[in-house]
Amino acid sequence: MRIEAIDVIAVRLPLRSPWHTTAGTLNGREVLLVRLRSDIGEGWGECAAFAEPGYSAEFVASARLVLRDHLAPRLLTPTEVTSTTASLLMAPVAGHRMAKSALEMAMIDAELRAEGRSFAESLGVTRTHVDAGVAIGFAGSPAELCDRIASYVDAGYRRVKLKIAPGRDLDYISAARDQFPALALQVDANGAYTVADIDHLAALDEFALLLVEQPFGDDDLVGHALLANRLRTPVCLDEPIVSVDTTASAVALGACDVVNLKAGRVGGYVAARAIHDWCVERNIPLWCGGMLETGLGRAANVALAALDGFTLPGDLSASARFYETDIVTDPIVVEHGGIAVPSGPGFGVELDLDLIERFRVA
Ligand code: NPG
16 A cells, blocks of 8 residues: 555543553543555554553553654655555664554554455454453452442453452452352452562462463563462463563563463554464463453454454453443444454444544544
8 A cells, every 4th residue: 555644643532430550540541543544545543552651651642753753754655565564664663562553553454444354354263253351440349349240240241350459459359259159250460569479479379260460560570480380370461472572481481371462562463463373383372451442442352352362351341341432333342241253344343533523632
């Protein structure tokens, strides 16, 4: 394709309820969209970065800047570019994987729309549905947590992920496991612990958890390896997994039993596919992580998660999990505990331009 225009649009969607994480409390989700126009048609991408650099060093303003001044110029050339060559053209720019992912995503959407093919078809997936999994932020008490889990179990979710941190862990998990003995349950610490907490975290083995996600900081692979040697519960990494090489290092060190794969974090869906294939060859279980995406990012994640290597339910929930109003014309819904893999061209969702204008902040 020959790209003619790249628009970067920031929208702010109100959250249905405050989202409490170790990085703070969110009442709205500011998200950056990339609208690409080319000689083969239009495509849309979504950037996973949040307004604040809490979860990652990238944030909305940094992504806008790097897209405008460093990434878009490299692709706005008179020569042909494709989604598979985009990462090479953007490679001279260090980091900014979430920004790169959004631009590459818009190119994938445009290419597939022009071909009349769905993203799922281009991935070669055969599954028509994926299991719905929900992430629950910190609750005020174990009883409140159990009420919220009950509402999601009633809604059909097959897997629940709980946020934990020192002082907000064992009693909450214990209450959840007592009330839901058969529920697929996992915990995510977002790096809130250190290796000094290994003896405390050994208690996680009492709860038959699917995994414990990112208990320690992003770069403490040795700490995660020590914990993995101590626990029966699989250790899952999120932030440190940014490429095939970092996945291989983490696995070689014994720091990673399970991979949380997020296309935005690894630089795009092309890189995500490569990590998926690497993990499949080595029987490393995968699941698709979430970043409170709009229906656009959710649709792309659902198709990705339909690949055979995604053996565990992901953070794949309905648009209504976080948003009263989603910016796609057909919000993502959970039915019978699953989400249908989009079959339309591109990512299979249509953006509602009126809603984008209504929620646009930049
Ligand atoms: O279901 O989209 C979702 C949210 C899943 O908990 C989720 N994401 O650490 O993976 C994470 C976590 C997150 C939340 C990351 C907020 C960044 C900010």
